Amino acid sequence: MPTTVNAYAAPSASEDLIATTIERRDVGPDDVMIDIKFAGICHSDIHTVRGDWGPQSYPLAPGHEIAGIVTEVGSNVTKHSVGDRVGVGCMVNSCGGCKNCEAGEEQYCLKGNTGTYGATDRDGSITQGGYSTHIVVTEDFVIRIPEGIDLDVAAPLLCAGITTFSPLKHWGAGPGKKVAVVGLGGLGHMAVKLAAAMGAEVTVLSQSLKKQEDGLRLGAKHYYATSDENTFSDLAGSFDLIINTVSATLPISDYLGLLDLDGALVNVGAPAEPLPVNAFALIGGRRSFAGSLIGGIRETQEMLDFCAEHHLGAEIEVISADKINEAYERVLASDVRYRFVIDTSTLN
Numbered sequence: 001m002p003t004t005v006n007a008y009a010a011p012s013a014s015e016d017l018i019a020t021t022i023e024r025r026d027v028g029p030d031d032v033m034i035d036i037k038f039a040g041i042c043h044s045d046i047h048t049v050r051g052d053w054g055p056q057s058y059p060l061a062p063g064h065e066i067a068g069i070v071t072e073v074g075s076n077v078t079k080h081s082v083g084d085r086v087g088v089g090c091m092v093n094s095c096g097g098c099k100n101c102e103a104g105e106e107q108y109c110l111k112g113n114t115g116t117y118g119a120t121d122r123d124g125s126i127t128q129g130g131y132s133t134h135i136v137v138t139e140d141f142v143i144r145i146p147e148g149i150d151l152d153v154a155a156p157l158l159c160a161g162i163t164t165f166s167p168l169k170h171w172g173a174g175p176g177k178k179v180a181v182v183g184l185g186g187l188g189h190m191a192v193k194l195a196a197a198m199g200a201e202v203t204v205l206s207q208s209l210k211k212q213e214d215g216l217r218l219g220a221k222h223y224y225a226t227s228d229e230n231t232f233s234d235l236a237g238s239f240d241l242i243i244n245t246v247s248a249t250l251p252i253s254d255y256l257g258l259l260d261l262d263g264a265l266v267n268v269g270a271p272a273e274p275l276p277v278n279a280f281a282l283i284g285g286r287r288s289f290a291g292s293l294i295g296g297i298r299e300t301q302e303m304l305d306f307c308a309e310h311h312l313g314a315e316i317e318v319i320s321a322d323k324i325n326e327a328y329e330r331v332l333a334s335d336v337r338y339r340f341v342i343d344t345s346t347l348n
Contacts, residue, residue, distance in 0.1 A: 002026060006347040007132035008321050009061040013051035016325040019347070022061055022128045024136045032080050032142045033072040034088065039130035040065030040156040040314070041340040043186065043247055044270070046328050048118055052272050056118050063130030063342075064090040064116040067145060067155040077139045085145040087304070089158035090294050092116050092127060092141045104298040106141075131324065133347050143301050146308035153313030156186065156339040157304060159294065160314060164191035164243060165303040166295035167266040168198060171241045175199035180235075180242040180258065181220070184211045186331075187245035187268060189315055189338040192218045194303075195243075197310040203239070205231070205255075214337065218315075232257060237285070239263055249273045253281035256289065264288040314339045320346035 002023040010017050027033050045062035047053050066088040070080050080086060093114035094106040101109050114121050117129030129135075145154045164187055173179050179200040181191040188204070195202045196219025203222040204215040212223040224231045235258050242255060247269040256265055256277070263285065267275070277289055295303065307313065315338040319327055327340040 003134065005132050005134045007061040007128065008324050008347065009059040009128070009131070010049040011059050013049065013056065013058075017049070017131070019321065020059060022059075022132060024134055025123070025125070027072050027074050027136055029074040029076040030138050030140075031074045031136050032070055032077060032086070032139050033134060033136050034066070034068040034086060034142070035071045035134055036066055036068040036130055036132060036344045038067045038152045038155040038318075039063040039342045039344055040159065040316075041324070041327055041331065041342065042156075042159050043331055044159070045129075046331060047247070047270070047272070053270075057126045060118055060126075061128040061131045062117050063132070064088070065155045065158045065160070065341075066116070066130035066135060067151040067158070070142075071134070073139070079139050080142055080144070085147075085151065087143045087145050087154060087158045088116060088130065088135060088137050088141065089143065089162060089300055090116055092137050093122055096140075104296045106296050107294045131321070131342060131344075133344055141297060143297065143304060146305055148308040148311070149304070149313055152318055152341050152343075153316055154304070155341050156190070156314035156316065157307055158300070160186050160190045160339060161194070161307065162295040162300045162303050163187055163268050163292070164245070165194050165306070166299055167243060167268060167292035168195050168200075168241075169299070170292065171264050171266060173198045173200045173241060177201070177240045178203070178238060178260075180205050180239045182242060182244040182250070182255065183246035183269070184215050184338075185245060185334065186336070186339045189214070189218055191243045191245055192220050193312050194306075196220070197306070197312060203235075205242075211337075241266065243268060245269050247271050249275060252276065252289065253278040256281035256287050259285060259287045261285050262287070264290055267291045314341075316341045318343050322346070
């Protein structure tokens with residue numbers, strides 16, 4: 001019989017999240033049950049439960065930055081054992097057979113990956129996320145958290161970390177490269193840390209200079225306010241790669257003008273509105289405007305191992321479950337440095 005566990009869930013798009021219970025499936029032969037210790041709060045959680053990205057099935061327990069301990073494994077499981085420190089990110093399944101899945105790019109599954117919450121799983125059920133005490137996931141989508149990273153600072157790496165690591169790696173961030181990060185928030189602060197650890201020269205582009213001290217502490221060499229009209233003229237043609245982490249509509253053509261020849265602007269933020277682009281901003285410097293969505297399971301493990309090697313973790317504020325709705329409002333007000341993480345023991 002399914003297991004009933006404590007959770008926090010949204011009853012509808014217009015209501016606050018409330019304490020409730022959800023059901024987890026029995027542990028099957030290929031499954032792993034995880035005792036969730038910490039769950040990060042991502043801006044995507046807010047967009048999803050409030051219906052910004054389309055209608056949802058309620059009640060809905062969000063959360064796709066999950067860190068915990070394995071408590072049970074199925075009879076066929078070989079990758080994980082009881083007691084292992086593990087994580088679950090933004091997806092819990094995929095078809096496994098398309099060319100993208102076979103290439104280790106499950107996030108781009110041609111039949112659609114199964115999101116950790118609010119998605120229809122292979123058995124027809126609606127997935128429920130990490131704002132809960134336990135979760136059951138097929139072993140192929142459970143990732144080892146290396147020793148040397150505490151579980152609380154590891155949780156946001158399962159989304160914010162891999163979302164920024166993947167494009168930095170794909171577009172060649174490293175020594176000799178100049179990388180700009182737009183926005184110093186949950187995603188942006190990890191982009192700065194990771195790009196600096198890769199050896200790139202990092203610049204933060206933020207609306208104001210109020211977080212300048214933090215940006216430099218996290219690894220940036222330079223910090224500019226985009227509200228200053230001189231920034232876009234002074235930095236024209238400066239960067240090999242720009243990672244845009246904000247979930248708001250920006251004047252993309254202005255930012256494209258900051259790229260050097262053959263530079264790329266990669267969007268990882270996901271605003272609800274379209275982003276208009278002037279074709280001449282691309283043509284003039286053989287520039288690219290691209291997007292990137294998390295990373296595959298293999299790459300997510302690589303990211304966690306990289307973070308352990310370089311002693312990287314998210315900058316967090318740990319909260320109890322009864323502070324989730326307050327945390328949502330603070331995220332929307334940009335009043336967090338830089339990721340809220342729920343102590344899921346407070347759900348009991």
